[in-house]
Amino acid sequence: MEKWVLTSGTNNCGGRCIIKACVKNGQVVKIETEKPCEVGDEVSLTACPRGINYSETFLSDKRLRYPMKRVGKRGEGKFERISWNDAIKIIADEWIRIREKYGMGSRYVNYSTGNMGVMRGYALVKHLLALDGGFLDYYNSYSDACTTIATPYTYGTEITGNSLTELKKSKLIILSGHNPAETRFGDFLWHLKEAKKAGVKIIAIDPRFSDTAKSIADEWIGIKPGTDSALIDAMAYVLYTKELHDKEFLNKFCIGFDEEHMPQGIKSGESYEAYITGKKDGIPKTPLWAEAITGIDAKKIELLAIEYASSKPAAFIQGWGPQRHSNGEQAARSSTLIACMTGNVGVAGGWAGGKGSIEGHEKPAFPQAKNPYSGKIPVFLWTDGIIRGTKMTAPDDGLKGVEKLDSDIKMIINLAGNILVNQHSDINRTIKILKDESLCEFILCSDLFMTPSAKFADILLPGTSMFENENITRPWMYGDFILYNNKAIDPMHESRFEYDWLCDLAKKLGLLEKFSMGGKSLTDYLEYIYEELREREKELPQFNVFVKNGGYKYKNNKTFIAFSRQIEDPDNCPFPTPSGKIEIFSKRLYDMNKPDEIPAIPKYTKGFEGIGDDKKDIYPLQLIGWHTKRRTHSTHESNEKMAKLEAQRLWISIVDAKKRGICDGDMVEVYNDRGKINIEAFVTDKIIQGVVAMPQGAWYKPDGESCDKAGSINVLTTSKPTPLAKGNPQHSNLVEVSIQSSRRG
Structure with missing residues (x-):
């Protein structure tokens, strides 16, 4: 007998598509998805080939089948089968041993994105660690660290985007390093297509002729990687010298563009105007100057600047690729600069630049216990946390919460993630660190497959896929919906969902009552999280209706325009910066006294391993x-x-x-x-x-x-x-x- 089950992809894909799984005799035999909407502003959560092939990926004969412990050298991939009871005992013993010998800061949960449902493995194990005294946490992500940190130095917040429905109101959209056709960046591509239907011109700037450039762009401009700020500097020069910049906007809302609008106590020559005109260094940032850096023809740069300034409103939208460079913070801040120079901030059809997050509906979240240990490291520096954690500092390494760590990392928990080896930089260096068992003494992994990271586990557990457990899926960044992952089939082989076996571990540690909130099942927990959300989002249906329908698309959606309140009422709604204005010049960055790497204004810096290395x-x-x-x-x-x-x-x-x-x-x-x-x-x-x-x-x-x-x-x-x-x-x-x-x- 066939039955159709509504679920959704919970891995780190921005698409968050609706999956309809046909189940027969306990097996997923077919997958369908939501049909594309033909009219209106309702976004179709239609699966791409990745989503349509979920069952072939996750339900294959390549799955891990049972718990295992390492028997060879770490990284060799040699394991022997053990029981779940034995696995939980070994984990508990190592958990306690490392806690007592090295302290709470020796325990680290690695960044992972294999399961991004609300009940995700790394959130659950962090909850248990917090109940057990704490752990070393991280901040930032591998995706957007530079723009997340840099954007608030200009605006005071990373919430700088607009509702994507407003893209149709643009006269011109410039996509700088933004490739939603391949990344499935939320529902961005759908709205770009709607904008194109409405007659909006789209220009793609990218070193590569991407699928986005191919499918929706009217023009592709190739650029050398890491030179986005140089392009914007030259565009700014054109706007300034041709008097196409919005002087009224800059004077009213910004500090740092020219010498007349600088913070008190700053010497002459530090403004952005002084930089682009060459008053400070003798080098005007002309299109010809930028051509030698970016590889873009000087005349093309001039025409691009003029077209952007003349097409109001216009949206200069920077993806996250440009900020994943050695000078990525500058790329992020430069995108805010060009928006300010043209007055495209706080208006429908414009775009303020930077990270581009928006305010929207509340999102469901797992109620993780507060971590008693306050130390945090940048997510990208966990390998440094292993080899020199106690020597890491705030100025040099971004350490937060403590003056120094009380231990190097001695235990790593890696659940549904491949960052441990495959997705972290410099694999050979990472492997050398992990192979040395005198450094990190215990590595626990849970996964579906024998990934490159799983081979480095001391204990390796078989996890479950999206088809084998319930969960709630939230929008990745943009999107007015939440989805419910109905369980389609029983777990394969001896696979167990993380909440299941973590309850066993919590029992060993004497923390089951707190960890499970009094013995809640997975469904109970999800209902609790959902009802907490319903308190804030009154439009949501009853939990049983939400489950039956496989989710809910909001109907009462408010249009969000970043900084519209500040632009409309600046006296009563200042920007959330120290000055209350948009800080083209940041006194906070200036005071760091690292002008070559961290300048106070958004400007091109060479970075390392770029064209100037x-x-x-x-x-x-x-x-x-x-x-x-x-x-x-x-x-x-x-x-x-x-x-x-x-x-x-x-x-x-x-x-x-x-x-x-x-x-x-x-x-x-x-x-x-x-x-x-x-x-x-x-x-x-x-x-x-x-x-x-x-x-x-x-x-x-x-x-x-x-x-x-x-x-x-x-x-x-x-x-x-x-x-x-x-x-x-x-x-x-x-x-x-x-x-x-x-x-x-």
């Missing part, structure tokens, strides 16, 4: 990654059907390939000081000269000690953090490429 003589090509449509980060890599959707290849320009004797389809070696990768070459005119690119997320497959055969980009990425956010500079990498074997024989 001395290493470019040895490694002349810039390497970037992108979010491929065949994977969500590293999820779906085990699905051979998805592999056919897009090959794992190195994009290289025709000119760069010819210089190296490389033809399309040749096997090449990509290398730098950190390692090397063997991968097939894709010779194309769809990427600019001097840049190579490969999809991120391929599972690391070493041949020997350092050469990867799968095209796992993090073999080559740097673990050096960005200067301000201490964030992930994943797209700032210098490499060389050589031919390994020719398809011609």
Whole structure:
């Protein structure tokens, strides 16, 4: 007998699509999704090929089947089967031993995105650790650290976006490093298509001719990676010298643009005007100056600036790719600058730049206990927390909450995540650290598959997929809905959902009553979370109706325009900055006294492993990654059907390939000081000269000690953090490429 079950994808895909699973004889036999809406502003939560193939990814014969403990050297992938009782006992013993020997700050839960439902593994285990005295936590994410930290220095908040329905009111949309066609950036792509139908011109700026540029852009402008701020500086120069900038807006709402509107006590020559005109350094930031840096023709830069200033309202929307560079904080702040210069802040059809978060409906959240241990590190620096945690400081390493850590990291809990090895930068360095058992003494992993990270577990547990447990899915960033994940089938083999086995662990620790809130089942917990949300969102239906319908799309949606209140009533609604105004010049950044890396104004800085790095003589090509449509980060890599959707290849320009004797389809070696990768070459005119690119997320497959055969980009990425956010500079990498074997024989 067939039955249809409504569920949703809970991995870290921005799409958050509706999945209709057909179940027969306890097996998912077919998947369908919501049909696209033809009219109106209701967004269709329609699955892309990733969603349609969820069952083939998550319910395959490659699943982990039972708990295991390591028997070989860490990382060898040698395990033996154990019972769940034995696994829980070992975990409890190590948990207690490390807590008593090293203290609360020795325990760390790794960043993970394999399950992003409300009841997600890392939130649950953090809850248990908090009840048990605390743990070392992290802040930021791998995705958006630089813009999250940098944007508030301009606006006082990261909530700088508009409701996406307002894009139709733009006269021009510029997408800078924004690729929602492949990343599924919430429902962004749907609204961009609606804007295009309404006649809005769209320009895509990207080193690579992305699917977004191909599918919806009227024009593609190729740019060298890490030079976004130089482009904006030159655009600003054009606006200023041609008097196309909004002087009234700048004078009324901003500080730091010119010398007449600077904070008190700041010496002359520190304004943004002084910078772009060359009054301070003698170098006007002309389009010709920017051409040498960005690779964009000077005339094109001039015309782009004029078109942006003349098309009001206009939206300059920066994706998160540009801020995942060694100078990413500057890219983020520069996008706010150009919006301010044109008065596109606080208006429908405009865009204030920066991170672009919005205020919308309340979102359901797991009620995690307060962590008694106050220490936090940047999420990108957990490997440093292992090797030199007690030496980390606030100024140099971004340590928060404590003056110093009381221990290095001695226990890592990695649930539904591949950051432990595959998704963290400089894989070879990471592996060397993890292999040394005198450093991190215990690693616990729960996963569906034997991922590159799972191979480094001391105890490895089989988790459940979205089809095998209930959950609630919330919008990723944009979206007026919440979804319910109905359980479709029983857990495969001996797999268990994290809440299930964590209750067993909590019992061993004497914390079951608190952890389970008096013995709540998973469904009870989800209902509790939902009812808490209903107290604030009165429109929501009863829980049983919500479950039956597989979720709810809000009907009473308010339009949000960031800073509209400040623009309409500046006297009573100041900006949430120290000055109450938009801070083009930030006194807080100025006082850090690191002008070369962390300037007080948004401006181009060279960063490391970019076009101005001395290493470019040895490694002349810039390497970037992108979010491929065949994977969500590293999820779906085990699905051979998805592999056919897009090959794992190195994009290289025709000119760069010819210089190296490389033809399309040749096997090449990509290398730098950190390692090397063997991968097939894709010779194309769809990427600019001097840049190579490969999809991120391929599972690391070493041949020997350092050469990867799968095209796992993090073999080559740097673990050096960005200067301000201490964030992930994943797209700032210098490499060389050589031919390994020719398809011609």
